[in-house]
Amino acid sequence: MKTVVVTDVRRAEASVIDKLGTHGVATVHEAMGRTGLVGASLRPIQEGVRIAGSAVTVLCWPGDNLMIHAAVEQCREGDVLVVTTASPSLDGSFGELFATALQHRGVRGLVTTGGVRDVADLRAMGFPVWSAAVNAQGTVKATAGSVNVPITVGGTVVRPGDVIVADDDGVLCVPRLDVQSALEAADARVMKEAASRAAYLAGELSLDRNRLRGVLDDLGVKYVTTAEYEAGHGHG
Ligand SMILES: O=C([O-])CC(=O)C(=O)O
Ligand SMILES: [Mg+2]
Numbered sequence: 001m002k003t004v005v006v007t008d009v010r011r012a013e014a015s016v017i018d019k020l021g022t023h024g025v026a027t028v029h030e031a032m033g034r035t036g037l038v039g040a041s042l043r044p045i046q047e048g049v050r051i052a053g054s055a056v057t058v059l060c061w062p063g064d065n066l067m068i069h070a071a072v073e074q075c076r077e078g079d080v081l082v083v084t085t086a087s088p089s090l091d092g093s094f095g096e097l098f099a100t101a102l103q104h105r106g107v108r109g110l111v112t113t114g115g116v117r118d119v120a121d122l123r124a125m126g127f128p129v130w131s132a133a134v135n136a137q138g139t140v141k142a143t144a145g146s147v148n149v150p151i152t153v154g155g156t157v158v159r160p161g162d163v164i165v166a167d168d169d170g171v172l173c174v175p176r177l178d179v180q181s182a183l184e185a186a187d188a189r190v191m192k193e194a195a196s197r198a199a200y201l202a203g204e205l206s207l208d209r210n211r212l213r214g215v216l217d218d219l220g221v222k223y224v225t226t227a228e229y230e231a232g233h234g235h236g
Pocket of ligand 1: 067092093094096097098099117118138139191
């Protein structure tokens with residue numbers, strides 16, 4: 001494969017990215033038809049932080065962070081760095097020094113299928129990270145890879161300029177051309193959930209609100225007493 005650094009990434013409009021970032025990952029994911037998650041294995045090192053930003057993608061060789069060094073130069077205010085390796089590696093290819101350089105450039109956070117280190121410093125400096133591991137294992141700077149090419153993260157393709165939303169629930173990738181429609185669908189979902197929340201606070205049951213009694217009935221789920229259950233009824 002040819003190794004490249006693509007320098008002219010198309011980004012979504014900043015105001016739309018910021019508005020998307022007011023919604024949680026779960027909300028936007030649902031609004032997108034339950035798509036876009038990059039898998040459950042990338043966890044935040046911090047708590048209670050949500051970011052949204054434009055993806056700068058990095059494909060590194062395992063055990064090698066050369067292309068992260070190349071990617072820093074391509075990052076702008078409002079970006080999120082998204083790193084993966086050509087084959088699985090949990091080495092600690094990213095730490096406080098990279099975070100210092102990225103924070104200086106206005107980068108909002110890191111998403112990596114690899115490991116990170118210096119996590120106490122990363123937390124103290126408020127640089128948000130979602131990673132597959134915390135791992136002090138060092139890496140070298142010796143092998144070519146690519147910056148700003150499509151990469152696969154947790155089965156989802158992340159293209160440069162896609163919008164990353166990340167919070168305590170995980171990491172979501174919104175394709176760049178779908179950002180406006182995802183925002184509108186997420187806004188609508190927030191309204192719907194607000195109405196449901198008010199109804200639940202008033203004592204309404206989700207079974208009734210979502211017309212689920214008919215679903216249970218169609219599936220043959222029976223309501224029985226303990227005595228009936230213990231007598232062997234209500235099974236299967
Ligand atoms: O330098 C490295 O290889 C990764 C690291 O620890 C840092 O960025 O601080
Ligand atoms: Mg370090």
